[in-house]
Amino acid sequence: MELPASLRQGVERLLENVPLAVLKQAAKTLSDRYRAELRDGRLHMAEDLAVKAYLATRLPATYAAIRASLDALSDAKPAFQPRTLLDVGAGPGTVLWAATDLWPDLEQAVLFEASAAVRKVGETLAGNTIAAQSRWLAGDATIDLADIEPADLVTCAYVLDEIAPASLPKLIDRLWQLTGDTLLSVEPGTPAGWQRILAVRRQLIEAGAHVLAPCAHQAPCPPVQPDLCPFFPR
Ligand SMILES: C[S@@+](CC[C@H](N)C(=O)[O-])C[C@H]1O[C@@H](n2cnc3c(N)ncnc32)[C@H](O)[C@@H]1O
Structure with a gap:
């Protein structure tokens, strides 16, 4: 893409x-x-x-992976049309661009990002082109999400690898609380990224979530030996 x-x-x-x-x-x-x-x-x-x-x-590849993830989400849930987006660790706005491409009627987006340098670039790129009303917020996602409003779609793409492992459960918990409807987490297709996705998946299932993609089931993952799992990193 x-x-x-x-x-x-x-x-x-x-x-x-x-x-x-x-x-x-x-x-x-x-x-x-x-x-x-x-x-x-x-x-x-x-x-x-x-x-x-x-x-x-990196942007072309992360954009393509995020856009494909949003397609998988939309295929699993065709009636889902988010009006509001909260993207945590927004970087240059990759998710905003991908979500707008798929759902042009997206109305509001909050882009939460710790780095001033990348926030500035993200704001410049979105400029007057992105139709959704966008707010770029500064902060550390592990401690500063208390006053953030929930959104229909909450996303966190290629961010968890930058967070201290001990802070991840609390962050995931907060992202899940902020989800009006759907939470999307994307990580690199590496063994470590896969393990993080499995940990997020386990935690969300325990919190009552229904997994939509890539495999729409709540059973332990992988249900069969890794060799038979199409998503197992090789
Ligand atoms: C690899 S980039 C991904 C950017 C974008 N989501 C994408 O997929 O292209 C990770 C982003 O998360 C931000 N980040 C890392 N730790 C953060 C934290 N604790 N709070 C907020 N943002 C954070 C980084 O500054 C960086 O912009």
């Missing part, structure tokens, strides 16, 4: 005049941090250059 044309053009504008060698080095640093799942008290996208590296190297 390709980036929407106006998002791609916005990204191209932001990357103009960034020397390729500088961008490559920033992309390597960012990639090393993600691969190591480094949690050293610094946000991976604290700096403007790291945000640009994300736009150049």
Whole structure:
């Protein structure tokens, strides 16, 4: 799934005049941090250059995966038409763009994001193009979600790997409380990402959730040996 044309053009504008060698080095640093799942008290996208590296190297893939996840959600629940979105760890607004592409009638979106650098880029990209009334909020999702309003759709994409494991159950609990209808969690297709999704799934089932996708059942996962599971990372 390709980036929407106006998002791609916005990204191209932001990357103009960034020397390729500088961008490559920033992309390597960012990639090393993600691969190591480094949690050293610094946000991976604290700096403007790291945000640009994300736009150049990771955004197309995260957009495609999120858009495909929203399709899976919509296939499982065709009548679902969210009017409000809360996206936690919004980055450059990837979920906002994907959700707007699928549900153009989305009315309001709250984009919650810790990094000022990526918030600024997200706001710039969405600009006047995204029809939904969008509010970008600063904060740490592990402690600052108390005053946030619930939304029809709550999302958290490629964020949990940046959160200390001990903080995850409380965060997931809060995201579930904020869900008017549906919670979407997307993680990288790595063994560690898969384990996080399994932990989220277990916790939500215990809280009374019904799993819609990728497998619409509440049974222990994987129900058969991993070799037979199409989602098991190899
Ligand atoms: C890998 S990016 C993903 C961005 C976007 N969701 C996407 O899929 O493209 C993770 C984002 O989560 C943000 N983040 C990490 N920890 C956070 C926290 N505790 N509170 C709020 N945002 C956080 C990071 O700053 C970063 O923008």
